[in-house]
Amino acid sequence: MNDIVYKSKKIITVLMLSTLSVLLSVIHTVYADSASGGSFIDKIYHPYVQPHERDIEFRTLYKKDSEDRTKDNARIHKLAYGQSINDRWMGELYLVGEKNREQDFKLTSVELEALWQITEQGEYDYDWGMLFEAEHETQKHISEVSSALLIEKEWGKWVGTANIYLIYEWGSNFNNELETAMALQGRYRLSRQLEPAIEFYSSDTSEGIGPVLLGTIKMGGRKQIRWEAGVITGLDNQTADETYKFLIEFEF
Numbered sequence: 001m002n003d004i005v006y007k008s009k010k011i012i013t014v015l016m017l018s019t020l021s022v023l024l025s026v027i028h029t030v031y032a033d034s035a036s037g038g039s040f041i042d043k044i045y046h047p048y049v050q051p052h053e054r055d056i057e058f059r060t061l062y063k064k065d066s067e068d069r070t071k072d073n074a075r076i077h078k079l080a081y082g083q084s085i086n087d088r089w090m091g092e093l094y095l096v097g098e099k100n101r102e103q104d105f106k107l108t109s110v111e112l113e114a115l116w117q118i119t120e121q122g123e124y125d126y127d128w129g130m131l132f133e134a135e136h137e138t139q140k141h142i143s144e145v146s147s148a149l150l151i152e153k154e155w156g157k158w159v160g161t162a163n164i165y166l167i168y169e170w171g172s173n174f175n176n177e178l179e180t181a182m183a184l185q186g187r188y189r190l191s192r193q194l195e196p197a198i199e200f201y202s203s204d205t206s207e208g209i210g211p212v213l214l215g216t217i218k219m220g221g222r223k224q225i226r227w228e229a230g231v232i233t234g235l236d237n238q239t240a241d242e243t244y245k246f247l248i249e250f251e252f
Helices: 002-027
Strands: 053-062 075-084 089-100 103-117 126-136 142-155 158-172 179-186 195-201 206-220 224-234 242-251
Touching: 075 103, 179 206, 195 224, 206 242
Parallel strands: none
Antiparallel strands: 053 075, 053 242, 075 089, 089 103, 103 126, 126 142, 142 158, 158 179, 179 195, 195 206, 206 224, 224 242
16 A cells, blocks of 8 residues: 555656646746846745634845946835745745835835645655735736746755745736746755745846845744845846845734
């Protein structure tokens, strides 16, 4: 019986990895120009849902660029409330505001997210999940839907995470577009309070890599604070020279 279960897990893992290879091949062939010209550098998602969890999240991105005035000193702020629906699904609502040298701070978009945990943590060689997003930009009247395959693997104290996106944008005064993107993270679980990591982002509008620090502060019961801070260095001319990212999340 154990042999049958082991073989079944191997078959499922092979099928999922085959799906991943197809998606990776799509990444190299389906790139399109972004409608909004925004940066993909933001956040790495993990394929896990905690039942009865609620959270309030604030994250911000700060860009520095020596050549593009609209990117230099530009700021993006996101405020969200999230809640798990059951032990497999979690939903989140974001309000997004932006500020740059050419405009004061304004609410620019609203986002909805749904995270689906497909497998139990440690059930297979890789942990699997899906992220579904819908966004509407209020100023440019652009809408976007996306789905991402979330994959995570542990090797002792090392953890590797991959987010692979398929994105569709549409709206007035521009051609509808299909885009792809990828975000990778490798982190070392030094302690609960401090986990050093490196992140890599690649899309048709931005590409960057850089160090990130993460941690969790327990507050008793279900309450805890998660935090992240890092800097991503641009690897092409479209990406800001540096993107500073900060996140704080209160879970209760």
